[in-house]
Amino acid sequence: MPTPLNTMNSTQEPHFSLCVYCGSRPGADPRQIELARIVGRWIGRHGGQLVYGGGRAGLMGAVAEATLQAGGRVIGIIPEALVEREWAYTDCTELHIVSTMHERKRMMAERSDAFLALPGGIGTFEELFEVWTWRQLGYHDKPIGIVNAHGYYDGLLSFLKHCVTQGLMDQRQMDLIDSESAVESDDELVALLRRLIQAAGWSQDSAALGRVI
Numbered sequence: 001m002p003t004p005l006n007t008m009n010s011t012q013e014p015h016f017s018l019c020v021y022c023g024s025r026p027g028a029d030p031r032q033i034e035l036a037r038i039v040g041r042w043i044g045r046h047g048g049q050l051v052y053g054g055g056r057a058g059l060m061g062a063v064a065e066a067t068l069q070a071g072g073r074v075i076g077i078i079p080e081a082l083v084e085r086e087w088a089y090t091d092c093t094e095l096h097i098v099s100t101m102h103e104r105k106r107m108m109a110e111r112s113d114a115f116l117a118l119p120g121g122i123g124t125f126e127e128l129f130e131v132w133t134w135r136q137l138g139y140h141d142k143p144i145g146i147v148n149a150h151g152y153y154d155g156l157l158s159f160l161k162h163c164v165t166q167g168l169m170d171q172r173q174m175d176l177i178d179s180e181s182a183v184e185s186d187d188e189l190v191a192l193l194r195r196l197i198q199a200a201g202w203s204q205d206s207a208a209l210g211r212v213i
Contacts, residue, residue, distance in 0.1 A: 015202060040069075054097075068093075073093040
């Protein structure tokens with residue numbers, strides 16, 4: 001069973017719960033950290049809840065801190081073996097320490113209404129591909145988005161399209177993720193976030209979802 005390390009009282013239920021996959025490193029481009037902060041602020045200012053891997057370093061720490069500072073809830077889920085390596089973010093609204101990576105990913109999926117992949121490394125890729133595979137298999141129908149900012153995912157998306165032309169994937173699988181629009185501005189990032197949350201069933205109007213980042 002997961003062990004909650006820290007639980008803060010909250011009197012208000014979140015409007016939505018967004019799972020964010022991203023790197024535990026800051027990356028070479030400072031714009032990537034700012035992307036994470038924008039996502040966190042947007043979640044918090046729209047009464048949302050962040051679900052993520054529980055680390056305090058890199059993009060992971062940036063999105064969590066920004067969400068909390070903007071008034072949102074943060075659910076961190078981290079395996080015991082990674083607590084020291086990823087420096088668990090103990091200021092989370094809830095921080096759950098679990099036994100395995102499999103338990104971490106399952107719990108993240110269960111606590112979320114939608115999934116978003118920011119720039120990251122192989123851990124981010126693995127999480128994205130697994131939840132994408134689960135959707136293809138019908139294990140869930142939650143929306144999935146990729147933030148292809150500053151060309152970060154150009155190579156990956158090009159390769160996936162190559163897989164389609166080679167007949168080892170099909171366009172139906174590609175259509176299961178929101179990945180067609182490059183994110184080159186804050187407005188485009190907000191538009192992607194809005195699409196995901198509305199696809200997840202939140203009925204808040206588009207104008208309200210587009211305000212403040």
